[in-house]
Amino acid sequence: MGSSVVDLDLRLGVVLLALTAVAAVSGRLSGLGEDRAVLVTAVRATVQLAVVSAVLLVVVDFLWLSAAFVLLMVTVATVTAAGRTTDLPLRSAGALARLAATALPVLGGAAPIVALVLVSGTVPLRGEAVIPIAGILVGGAMTATSLAGRRLREELAQRHGEVEAALALGLPPRDAVLLVARPVAGTALVPPLDQTRTVGLVTLPGAFVGVLLGGGNPLEAGAAQLLVLIGLLAAEVLAVWAVTELVARGRLLPVPR
Structure with missing residues (x-):
């Protein structure tokens, strides 16, 4: 794994999808009504962090x-x-x-x-x-x-x-x-x-x-x-x-x- 806490490979993508699914399904089955909010938030966080990480490579x-x-x-x-x-x-x-x-x-x-x-x-x-x-x-x-x-x-x-x-x-x-x-x-x-x-x-x-x-x-x-x-x-x-x-x-x- 080296100096990183996670490996940037296919496993990470699969786990992130699974975690998002758990949160979204739980939000629906629990009656909290937050399943859509969970999905939107997860996608937004992924996009934002990808962009910010790319920007920080130059900014720092x-x-x-x-x-x-x-x-x-x-x-x-x-x-x-x-x-x-x-x-x-x-x-x-x-x-x-x-x-x-x-x-x-x-x-x-x-x-x-x-x-x-x-x-x-x-x-x-x-x-x-x-x-x-x-x-x-x-x-x-x-x-x-x-x-x-x-x-x-x-x-x-x-x-x-x-x-x-x-x-x-x-x-x-x-x-x-x-x-x-x-x-x-x-x-x-x-x-x-x-x-x-x-x-x-x-x-x-x-x-x-x-x-x-x-x-x-x-x-x-x-x-x-x-x-x-x-x-x-x-x-x-x-x-x-x-x-x-x-x-x-x-x-x-x-x-x-």
């Missing part, structure tokens, strides 16, 4: 192209998180304002952590290092933004009366919303907290395995994984904080005033 050799690729990641993450948070299509009215607001937690979560690991020299300033680290952190910030934003939207819709009651008692709008928003937003941090708490005991995540497969020893693999996990946790906490504040200030979701 040039730092400025790597930076442009990271910017593309941020753009896609922002569009995705905005849709999940507001449940509005991209072409609906006010899209630019929503995207600008959503970009704040995505960038605010990922950018400081990426900057810290690069400036400190912990991660070398090379495309093959910058793109994976930035991608992991941007993805984490996107997920945290989506989870927190969606949860806040649902909770505020159900408990708008509590916000209005707080307003009637004289609380400023931001404080009234935060009474409901803060406890709920924190639930978006459950996945990264659980992942970090159980690392090595339940799973060996990708960074750990990747360093081992690249020839590093277990101590180097553990250090790389720890950097990724703590960095992700920091990025996601920052993203959730930013989303909560934006919602409380009426920048992302309509709330009682």
Whole structure:
């Protein structure tokens, strides 16, 4: 098998088809109705990864192209998180304002952590290092933004009366919303907290395995994984904080005033 975790041969294609079939058939038989979504997602992921892999063969050799690729990641993450948070299509009215607001937690979560690991020299300033680290952190910030934003939207819709009651008692709008928003937003941090708490005991995540497969020893693999996990946790906490504040200030979701 060499240094790769999988062999690029016919067996891989057969296994991928089988896994897709299992997921799609299960989605149909279970009554979840997600069989079509599974098929579309699998095809889309295959095409996207094929194109991205081809692009990265060129991009990683040039730092400025790597930076442009990271910017593309941020753009896609922002569009995705905005849709999940507001449940509005991209072409609906006010899209630019929503995207600008959503970009704040995505960038605010990922950018400081990426900057810290690069400036400190912990991660070398090379495309093959910058793109994976930035991608992991941007993805984490996107997920945290989506989870927190969606949860806040649902909770505020159900408990708008509590916000209005707080307003009637004289609380400023931001404080009234935060009474409901803060406890709920924190639930978006459950996945990264659980992942970090159980690392090595339940799973060996990708960074750990990747360093081992690249020839590093277990101590180097553990250090790389720890950097990724703590960095992700920091990025996601920052993203959730930013989303909560934006919602409380009426920048992302309509709330009682």
